[in-house]
Amino acid sequence: MTTTSPVPAAADAPAQPAVTVTSRPLPVTAVRLDDPFWSPRVEVVRRRTIPFQRRQIDRVGHLRALAGAPDPGDAPPHVFWDSDVAKWIEAASNSLAVTPDARLERDVDEAVEVLARAQHPDGYLNTYFTAAAPGERFTDLRDAHELYCAGHLIEAGVAHHAATGKTSLLDVVRRYADLIGEVFGPGPGQLRGYDGHEEVELALVKLARATGEDRYLRLASYFVDERGREPYFFDAETARRGTDGWFGEHFSGLDHPGRTREYLQAHAPVREQHEAVGHAVRATYLYSAMADLAADTGDGTLLAACRRLWDHLAATRTYVTGGLGSSRVNEGFTRDFDLPAEDAYAETCAAIGLVMWSQRMLTVDRDRRYADTMERALYNAVLAGLSADGEHFFYDNPLASRGGVQRHEWFEVACCPPNIARLLTSLGGYAFAQGRDELVVHLALGAAVRFETSAGPATVDVSTDAPWGGRTQLRVTDSPGGEFTLSLRVPGWAEGGQLTVDGQRFDVADLLGPDGYVSLTRAWQVGAEVVLDLDVAVRRWWADPRVTGEAQHVAVTRGPLVYAAEEVDNGPSLVDLRLDRSAPARVVQVPGLPDVLGVRLSGGRVEHAGAGLYRTEPPRRVPADLLLVPYYAWANRGAGEMRVWLGDSED
CATH class of the missing domain: 1.50.10 (Glycosyltransferase)
Incomplete structure (x- = not known):
């Protein structure tokens, strides 16, 4: 890393504590993606x-x-x-x-x-x-x-x-x-x-x-x-x-x-x-x-x-995606x-x-x-x-x-x-960072990662089943013998988990730092392993009521993925779909999208009676089995309808 001499702030800026750099992104060449x-x-x-x-x-x-x-x-x-x-x-x-x-x-x-x-x-x-x-x-x-x-x-x-x-x-x-x-x-x-x-x-x-x-x-x-x-x-x-x-x-x-x-x-x-x-x-x-x-x-x-x-x-201007x-x-x-x-x-x-x-x-x-x-x-x-x-x-x-x-x-x-x-x-530089005698894992990404320590270079192999699963494993494959730290983010979407260090198990909550990372410092030997197992659950989200367009609507996530309904799986008029609030979800293979996992949920569909722009007969709700796909995968099987925010069954 090149260091540079300080550049003064604007003269009229209020005083603030000096900034401390805790880590720097690793270069592309330090990360072998796998x-x-x-x-x-x-x-x-x-x-x-x-x-x-x-x-x-x-x-x-x-x-x-x-x-x-x-x-x-x-x-x-x-x-x-x-x-x-x-x-x-x-x-x-x-x-x-x-x-x-x-x-x-x-x-x-x-x-x-x-x-x-x-x-x-x-x-x-x-x-x-x-x-x-x-x-x-x-x-x-x-x-x-x-x-x-x-x-x-x-x-x-x-x-x-x-x-x-x-x-x-x-x-x-x-x-x-x-x-x-x-x-x-x-x-x-x-x-x-x-x-x-x-x-x-x-x-x-x-x-x-x-x-x-x-x-x-x-x-x-x-x-x-x-x-x-x-x-x-x-x-x-x-x-x-x-x-x-x-x-x-x-x-x-x-x-x-x-x-x-x-x-x-x-x-x-x-x-x-x-x-x-x-x-x-x-x-x-x-x-x-x-x-x-x-x-x-x-x-x-x-x-x-x-x-x-x-x-x-x-707090106010970011989409759920x-x-x-x-x-x-x-x-x-x-x-x-x-x-x-x-x-x-x-x-x-x-x-x-x-x-x-x-x-x-x-x-x-x-x-x-x-x-x-x-x-x-x-x-x-x-x-x-x-x-x-x-x-x-x-x-x-x-x-x-x-x-x-x-x-x-x-x-x-x-x-x-x-x-x-x-x-x-350049994903490696977003997933991994180099601190002082520290490897920081910001994103679960499978790779061989090389970084520097005071005693010399070290290499850690990272494997993961993200985003579909919650397991990430770190294995030290090259170590200079001195102490260094392995820091892993525990995502906010995780609803609990366990950490295993060379066979010894810990509850993640007991080791979690205030920054949301688990940091482990020791003289790591070649062959040492850290395994982070996180619970990946389907979660339902409701928008702040000031997001008026999504009132009485719900969005679905699983891990880092936001899900959407597509016409190819659920038929037309997605606006009529309703999601049950508490029905269990099943993770399934998405038809026509190899290696993409969707979420199947119980819900309903509103059926409209009568004809004309306005009707005197009320709509009725019938049961429906809904398939949601990861938002990133939509529009790969045709240009049909799509919706992230779906009707809430309780409204």
């Missing part, structure tokens, strides 16, 4: 999704536009295009880090070469402002995603270097980051601005860690600290430009929400923000950067803001408890952002609620965004559908497909 649930899915991403996304990028013309040689049929460059290429490179690099693939490496090298040739002599690199809007660089930061694209390029450069040891892309992005550092800042002649779509901030932290260069950390701090200050930068930018920006050009006559300060999380300096507002992806990327900076600079004021924002988000963002209009938040099911936007990228933020909060504030949220979002709101075949994607993720909803091969704004690929190819 998991019955996740390994097949990651393999689909490696074998199908990554090559498929490269074909889509080539079909649309991203790299040809970068090279300055578009085909006549290519679409004009989009402001987002560089981020699509960058996320694809990051996903491919993550894959190469653990699975050599000569063909994929050649494809990545080819893309890197195109980027290097397209870079301007001063370090600037952006397809749209080179090919479509030359001479307008850094004039439309509010709308045109210039620094957002730069951030994803920087993340790609860091990942590519970590995977391959090559500096070809890292050198490119360092030159670009150095240019950004010259252009932006509070100094004489600098542009005192920041990006409309947050991303470069967290990318610069990654670059600082990879290179050991403090200037990138200081630049990230500047962008975070400057946000929301007066005079308001985007007003001044609009006045200088004399036009209404990219949104004004492409959404003529519409009052696009991108003009509002809340949409951009720029309504107040970040340390004064109390609610998660605006565009959900932008928000989670900003909060991720704030948590990163809290960790790397020791700034307690940023951590305090993150905790405050997290508490608000978790871990999805974020209720409105299609602003791709984000509206008001507290506004969580419609059928009209839910819940963008896949927003759920990915929540996973990213959760991981970072665990670094500086270990508490199982962050890992519980990360797990819930990962298994539900994120995984639903990818089809079983790895080549179809959801952009938004409703919690109810009247039919006709299906995943798509690609989008004009294709942020979600490569984003989910880069996340799933």
